[in-house]
Amino acid sequence: MKKIFKRPISLKQVPFRFCPGCGHSLIHRLIAECIDNLGIRERVVGIAPVGCAVFAYDYFNFDILEAPHGRPPATATGLKRAMPDRIIFTYQGDGDLAAIGTAEIIHAANRGENISVFFVNNATYGMTGGQMAPTTLPGQKTTTTPSGRNTKTAGFPLRVSELLSTIEGASYIVRTSVDSYKNLINTKRAIEKSFRYQIEERGFSLVEILSPCPVDWGFTPKDSIIWLRKEMMSVYPLGTLKDKFKGKNKWKKELL
Amino acid sequence: MKGNEVIAEAAIQAGCRFYAGYPITPQNEIPEYMSWRMPEAGGVFIQAESELAAINMVYGAAAAGTRAMTSSSSPGISLKTEGISYLAGAELPAVIVNVQRGGPGLGNISGSQADYFQAVKGGGHGDYKLLVYAPFNLQEMWDLTMLAFDKADEYRNPVMILTDGVIGQMIEPLYPTPYVRPELPEKDWILDGCKNREPRMIKSLYMGEGELEMRNLILQRKYEKMREKEVKFVGYHVEDSEVLVVAFGIAARIALSSVRRLRRDGFKVGLFRPVTLFPFPEKELSMLAEENRRFITIEMNAGQMVEDVKLAINGKSKVLFYGRPGGSIFTPEEVQEKIQQSLNYQPHLAKTNLIL
Ligand SMILES: Cc1ncc(C[n+]2csc(CCOP(=O)(O)OP(=O)(O)O)c2C)c(N)n1
Ligand code: SF4
Ligand SMILES: [Mg+2]
Numbered sequence: 001m002k003k004i005f006k007r008p009i010s011l012k013q014v015p016f017r018f019c020p021g022c023g024h025s026l027i028h029r030l031i032a033e034c035i036d037n038l039g040i041r042e043r044v045v046g047i048a049p050v051g052c053a054v055f056a057y058d059y060f061n062f063d064i065l066e067a068p069h070g071r072p073p074a075t076a077t078g079l080k081r082a083m084p085d086r087i088i089f090t091y092q093g094d095g096d097l098a099a100i101g102t103a104e105i106i107h108a109a110n111r112g113e114n115i116s117v118f119f120v121n122n123a124t125y126g127m128t129g130g131q132m133a134p135t136t137l138p139g140q141k142t143t144t145t146p147s148g149r150n151t152k153t154a155g156f157p158l159r160v161s162e163l164l165s166t167i168e169g170a171s172y173i174v175r176t177s178v179d180s181y182k183n184l185i186n187t188k189r190a191i192e193k194s195f196r197y198q199i200e201e202r203g204f205s206l207v208e209i210l211s212p213c214p215v216d217w218g219f220t221p222k223d224s225i226i227w228l229r230k231e232m233m234s235v236y237p238l239g240t241l242k243d244k245f246k247g248k249n250k251w252k253k254e255l256l
Numbered sequence: 257m258k259g260n261e262v263i264a265e266a267a268i269q270a271g272c273r274f275y276a277g278y279p280i281t282p283q284n285e286i287p288e289y290m291s292w293r294m295p296e297a298g299g300v301f302i303q304a305e306s307e308l309a310a311i312n313m314v315y316g317a318a319a320a321g322t323r324a325m326t327s328s329s330s331p332g333i334s335l336k337t338e339g340i341s342y343l344a345g346a347e348l349p350a351v352i353v354n355v356q357r358g359g360p361g362l363g364n365i366s367g368s369q370a371d372y373f374q375a376v377k378g379g380g381h382g383d384y385k386l387l388v389y390a391p392f393n394l395q396e397m398w399d400l401t402m403l404a405f406d407k408a409d410e411y412r413n414p415v416m417i418l419t420d421g422v423i424g425q426m427i428e429p430l431y432p433t434p435y436v437r438p439e440l441p442e443k444d445w446i447l448d449g450c451k452n453r454e455p456r457m458i459k460s461l462y463m464g465e466g467e468l469e470m471r472n473l474i475l476q477r478k479y480e481k482m483r484e485k486e487v488k489f490v491g492y493h494v495e496d497s498e499v500l501v502v503a504f505g506i507a508a509r510i511a512l513s514s515v516r517r518l519r520r521d522g523f524k525v526g527l528f529r530p531v532t533l534f535p536f537p538e539k540e541l542s543m544l545a546e547e548n549r550r551f552i553t554i555e556m557n558a559g560q561m562v563e564d565v566k567l568a569i570n571g572k573s574k575v576l577f578y579g580r581p582g583g584s585i586f587t588p589e590e591v592q593e594k595i596q597q598s599l600n601y602q603p604h605l606a607k608t609n610l611i612l
Contacts (some may be wrong), residue, residue: 042451045320048459057457063447066320066459068342071312073525074304078316078324079447082274086320086449104312107305 008032010041012061021221023211024052026060026178027120029189031091034192035062038199044087045079047072052091052126052213070101073108076115087198089116094135095125098160105164105206112169112203116194119160119206122213123232130216134158137235142216157235161208165242172197172205173242175232179210179225188237193249202245210236260327260424262394263353263417264293266401267325269435273299274317275325278332281365282310282421283355286327311339311352315467318348319458321446323405327353329421330371331362333379340355340414344475345460349408351401352386353417355424358583366583367421367506370562375418376534383472385479387415387486388533390504391423394430396531402435405427407486407580409440411478418533420556422506422585424466448518479535488531489540497526499598500544502565503554504530506585511554525595533561538568545572546561552576552598554591556584 007013010032016025035041041062048056050069057064067075072090080088097105097119108115124142125131131144135157139148167175172194176187187209194205210232211222219227240246257265264286267275275294277287287303288400296303300317304310310326317324328336333354343350356371358364375388387407389400397419404415447456462468492515494500503511508529515527528544530537545551551573553562566575578594580586 001517043449045447045449047316054461057459060455062450064457064459065316065447066346066457066461067315068312068338071315071339073313074309075316075319077302078274078276078311078313078318079320080316081302081313082317082322082324083448084321103305104309107309111302113463135291 008036009203010035010061012059016059017055018052019215021212021224022052022212023122023178023209023213024120027118027209027211028056030184030191031089031118032060033187034195037192038195040087040195040199043085044089047076047079047088047090049090049092049096050127050251051096053091053092053093053120054127069101070096071104072096073101073104073113073115073117077108077111077113080113080115084114084147087116087195089118089195091118092120093126094119094121094123094133098134098158105160106167109164109167109170109204109206112171114198114201114203116198117204117206118191119208120211121236122211124213124216126213126216130213137231141218152249161206161241162171164206169204170206170242171203171244174240175208175210175236175238177210177228177238179212179228183238197245208236210238257427258424259394259397259419259426260355260432261289262329262397263401264289265432266352266398267405268293268297268524270323270402270405271437272323272325272405273297274314274322275299275305275326276302276313277327278304278307278310280329280332282357282424283327283329283353285424286353286355307335308339311336314350315339315346315348318343318350321443321449322446323409325351325353327355329355329357330359330368331370332516333374336460337374337380339385340386341382342460343414344384344386345382347412348414348458349412350414350416351404351408351417353419356418356420364583365421367423367556367585369420369505369507369556370558370560370581370582371418371559372533372555375416376536376564380440384475385482385534387411387413387482389415390418390531390533392509392529393423394426394428394504397423398430398432400531406438406440407569409443412445413478413481418505420506427520434457456488483535486532487535487540489524489537489538490529490531492529493526494528494544495526496524498524498549499525499595500549500551501525501554501595502530502541502551502561503527503597504533504561507554509555510586510588511591513588514595517592518595523596524597532559536546536564536568538564541565542570542572544588545569550574550576550598550601552578552595555579556586557581568581
């Protein structure tokens with residue numbers, strides 16, 4: 001009998017320690033599967049952010065560098081420029097990428113750094129206990145917006161992918177989600193495409209992934225999926241925001 | 257070549273192949289020189305969006321095993337301290353150049369030595385140390401920059417060149433001695449993809465019970481080894497001196513002229529010049545402490561190194577201080593006068609600690 005579902009080699013043989021229903025474990029798995037599929041495990045260096053994904057080195061079975069909060073795009077720039085033939089990706093939360101690291105992500109995109117960025121948008125600061133993130137929805141309750149985000153004083157949800165898609169240096173910007181089987185497949189496609197762009201030296205790509213954080217949202221895992229679909233997706237519509245090489249993907253058919 | 261360019265060229269010749277920086281006066285000659293020279297040498301030059309980004313680019317390049325450097329001046333070094341703490345915590349080698357200017361805040365663009373504390377006492381968060389070199393002429397800018405890369409690799413630790421706007425802008429002759437690579441341990445820790453080996457990680461997070469304490473003790477042992485092996489200083493007319501001036505960098509250079517003039521006039525004065533600020537030549541200074549010798553520390557700040565001098569002397573001799581803060585530069589005559597005053601200094605007549 002042929003085994004059709006197994007643990008990717010790019011994941012270590014250890015259980016994830018994320019909360020039940022957390023999107024991070026799914027996203028780790030998808031990245032690992034793509035790296036296996038492309039046969040690039042021995043060429044990859046991943047960058048762990050400061051956030052719930054900081055323990056990436058416990059799970060990924062390849063080289064991992066931990067970077068200061070928000071700085072992974074700069075760190076990735078250093079790694080990639082020093083070793084242009086290696087595959088470099090950053091894995092960043094919304095606090096990491098869209099608040100403290102806003103300058104780093106914008107300028108890495110603007111330089112067209114040939115790196116892959118996986119941006120996990122869970123509309124909150126997971127690791128520090130559920131404070132407001134720049135991506136938090138209007139009215140959303142967090143520990144620092146106890147009566148809901150007031151856009152008059154706390155600003156609006158920041159649509160980073162839309163912002164980055166206006167930057168000339170960026171090649172591929174897409175928003176996906178992990179709420180359904182279909183969207184998991186689309187996310188995997190996007191991650192793989194991002195790696196392929198990097199392999200083909202097509203420059204900067206970013207995959208934003210809407211991801212549930214049931215614990216800090218205060219929902220059950222199941223209700224989190226419903227909230228993500230209903231509330232998050234209306235503020236953060238899924239789809240490709242930019243693709244400089246649209247229609248020029250020879251390898252399109254063999255994807256997945 | 258200006259002092260800043262001397263640093264840049266010495267770095268290239270020592271095998272530095274990655275530079276990231278952000279413009280700030282008075283160190284702009286370094287990124288400007290690197291912008292054409294680094295690509296010529298087959299390396300990477302990046303003008304970063306900030307000092308934060310620059311130091312983290314260096315962090316990435318260092319993790320890949322490349323000799324990497326960044327430079328800035330005081331306000332920019334403040335921004336880099338987060339990254340420097342991470343470099344120290346993750347044990348990554350890198351060279352950081354601080355061409356100091358007057359502070360606090362935006363201060364001015366004149367040469368200064370007001371970042372001594374920041375450089376030798378840690379600067380960023382956590383119990384860490386940098387190896388800190390304080391060149392006092394262009395020859396040392398050249399030699400110490402080359403040495404900095406070797407020591408960074410040897411100890412897997414960030415190394416700082418603490419210079420200032422005066423030496424950075426100065427032009428004078430030097431011997432551009434060729435770089436000779438010493439025996440160094442193989443970099444068997446770099447992240448370049450796990451081909452034919454187990455995956456590696458480089459990090460500074462240690463959450464397990466007692467884990468971080470263990471890590472810290474390992475770091476402290478490393479710093480102890482630096483204290484034992486890396487101290488550098490130069491003494492001028494030390495032995496028979498009744499007054500011993502202690503100064504580093506540009507202040508030492510000015511003080512040396514004053515000391516030489518006073519010697520010519522028959523005064524028994526000498527100069528003790530720390531070349532490494534961490535490790536500080538503590539033992540060497542303390543051996544010179546005698547009841548009938550007084551010390552005067554001369555700095556271009558409001559009194560920073562003098563604290564380390566006092567610790568070393570430990571009450572065995574009088575330690576005086578003369579300094580000018582805010583990027584003001586003293587003349588040899590001015591320093592000469594202060595040294596002379598210190599010969600017959602009477603503590604009860606002194607108005608402030610700052611000016612004798
Ligand atoms: C300089 C700095 N500031 C603040 C923190 C504290 N901190 C750790 S994780 C985090 C936010 C993480 O949120 P996000 O990036 O959205 O990741 P998530 O945990 O939600 O996946 C913060 C503020 C830190 N470690 N360093
Ligand atoms: S706090 Fe949220 S993001 Fe962090 S592990 Fe738990 S569910 Fe996941
Ligand atoms: Mg988050």
